[in-house]
Amino acid sequence: MSVLPPRSIAVVLGTRPELVKLTELTRLLGPAAWIVHTGQHYDEDMSGRFLAELGLPRPTFLTGVGGQPRAVQISAALAQLDELFSRERPRAVVVQGDTNAALAGALAANARGVPLCHVEAGLRSHDRAMPEEHNRVLIDRLADVLCAATPENRDNLLAEGLPADRIRVTGNTVVEAVRAHLPGARDREALLAPLGIRPDGYVLATVHRPENTDDPAALRAVLAELTALARTLPVVLPLHPRTRARIEAAGLTEALDVLRVTAPLGYAEFLGLARHAALLVSDSGGVQEETTVLGRPLVVVRNSTERPEAMAEFATLVRPGPELGAAARERLDRGAALRDRLADLPSPFGDGMASRRIADLLARTAAPAAAPSAPARPVAA
Numbered sequence: 478m479s480v481l482p483p484r485s486i487a488v489v490l491g492t493r494p495e496l497v498k499l500t501e502l503t504r505l506l507g508p509a510a511w512i513v514h515t516g517q518h519y520d521e522d523m524s525g526r527f528l529a530e531l532g533l534p535r536p537t538f539l540t541g542v543g544g545q546p547r548a549v550q551i552s553a554a555l556a557q558l559d560e561l562f563s564r565e566r567p568r569a570v571v572v573q574g575d576t577n578a579a580l581a582g583a584l585a586a587n588a589r590g591v592p593l594c595h596v597e598a599g600l601r602s603h604d605r606a607m608p609e610e611h612n613r614v615l616i617d618r619l620a621d622v623l624c625a626a627t628p629e630n631r632d633n634l635l636a637e638g639l640p641a642d643r644i645r646v647t648g649n650t651v652v653e654a655v656r657a658h659l660p661g662a663r664d665r666e667a668l669l670a671p672l673g674i675r676p677d678g679y680v681l682a683t684v685h686r687p688e689n690t691d692d693p694a695a696l697r698a699v700l701a702e703l704t705a706l707a708r709t710l711p712v713v714l715p716l717h718p719r720t721r722a723r724i725e726a727a728g729l730t731e732a733l734d735v736l737r738v739t740a741p742l743g744y745a746e747f748l749g750l751a752r753h754a755a756l757l758v759s760d761s762g763g764v765q766e767e768t769t770v771l772g773r774p775l776v777v778v779r780n781s782t783e784r785p786e787a788m789a790e791f792a793t794l795v796r797p798g799p800e801l802g803a804a805a806r807e808r809l810d811r812g813a814a815l816r817d818r819l820a821d822l823p824s825p826f827g828d829g830m831a832s833r834r835i836a837d838l839l840a841r842t843a844a845p846a847a848a849p850s851a852p853a854r855p856v857a858a
């Protein structure tokens with residue numbers, strides 16, 4: 478990576494999962510990486526703590542983005558990124574996933590004619606109600622280097638007419654993130670004790686999607702199923718700030734009394750708890766991938782998923798309501814037999830080398846000799 482000048486690869490991110498999934502790539506890029514954090518996530522629990530825990534270099538922070546409506550998040554970040562890139566033009570821009578921060582980064586690269594690399598390209602839920610589906614389709618259209626995590630993701634891109642020579646199947650960088658940050662057995666034991674839980678004896682749940690939080694009926698249904706499960710075994714619920722706000726607004730805080738509610742957890746802490754959970758219940762994208770590395774069963778509470786690779790064996794997809802409780806109990810009843818089976822299955826999301834492959838692709842895209850042949854696009858004044 479030493480051929481690339483310092484700060485020549487702009488890594489634009491803004492949320493917790495992007496911090497997790499871009500850490501190893503940033504480390505491999507070394508001084509060439511220039512992290513620009515849009516500030517979409519801004520609480521210490523959702524951002525600052527992750528920067529420190531993951532050992533990321535200090536980012537350039539944008540302002541006026543966090544807590545704003547989607548269009549404002551994208552437009553405020555885009556305007557500031559354009560200003561930054563006009564002063565200090567990167568040789569390539571990297572974005573990951575499907576957040577508003579990622580779309581802003583992609584648009585900013587495109588506007589300045591800077592080659593764009595999309596990590597986790599080609600995911601599709603085909604669910605137009607999700608802002609993420611629109612974000613990822615748009616980013617893939619703009620990207621020059623499409624890093625598909627799986628062959629299925631590559632096929633989605635090909636089916637949309639994207640040229641094969643822009644696409645590489647790299648694996649998902651989350652695999653190396655889990656391997657690097659899962660605490661050792663003794664540290665994991667120490668994480669469980671303060672919560673009064675024992676290995677294989679609790680459920681770990683996360684909920685933050687608008688489809689589960691912004692609709693009070695769906696939120697009530699999810700909480701009702703989790704509280705019913707809590708009659709059988711402890712349910713640990715690290716609360717995303719969006720979910721906390723919606724629970725308070727809907728007057729549902731009482732439902733939290735029987736759950737082991739925590740603030741958002743640090744990454745190693747969360748992985749440690751996930752590793753020993755009898756079951757996870759979640760609407761998270763990253764958790765769908767991580768459970769396949771950890772070999773733990775998952776119930777996904779969503780209308781759709783863009784990660785079908787995890788379904789059937791590792792996870793099952795349900796809507797909020799009694800279906801959730803039934804699927805959870807079915808998986809819990811299969812107990813150790815199911816967990817042993819999952820522990821033996823390889824993750825469909827890669828071999829732990831995705832970040833290395835992406836770093837190599839970036840080295841080729843942004844190498845001095847390659848710069849003149851970068852895709853020619855009109856450059857704004």
Ligand code: UD1
Pocket residue numbers: 492493494517518519520521523524543544545547575576577578608609685686687718719722762
């Ligand atoms: C965003 C992403 C989603 C991703 C999730 C990861 C989009 C469209 N959505 O959803 O794909 O799965 O991040 O967690 O980009 N809030 C705080 N403090 C914070 C962050 C958020 O209080 O540090 C609250 C604010 O009220 C904010 C709300 O949560 O308005 C939602 O945050 P936002 O970043 O817009 O969406 P997420 O639900 O976090």
Ligand code: UDP
Pocket residue numbers: 493494497683685715716717740741742743744745747748760761762763764767
């Ligand atoms: N995560 C965490 N602490 C928590 C909950 C989740 O570190 O309390 C991690 C989780 O392991 C995964 C990432 O955050 O790597 C997922 O973030 P989130 O579910 O918010 O977003 P998504 O993956 O759905 O976009």
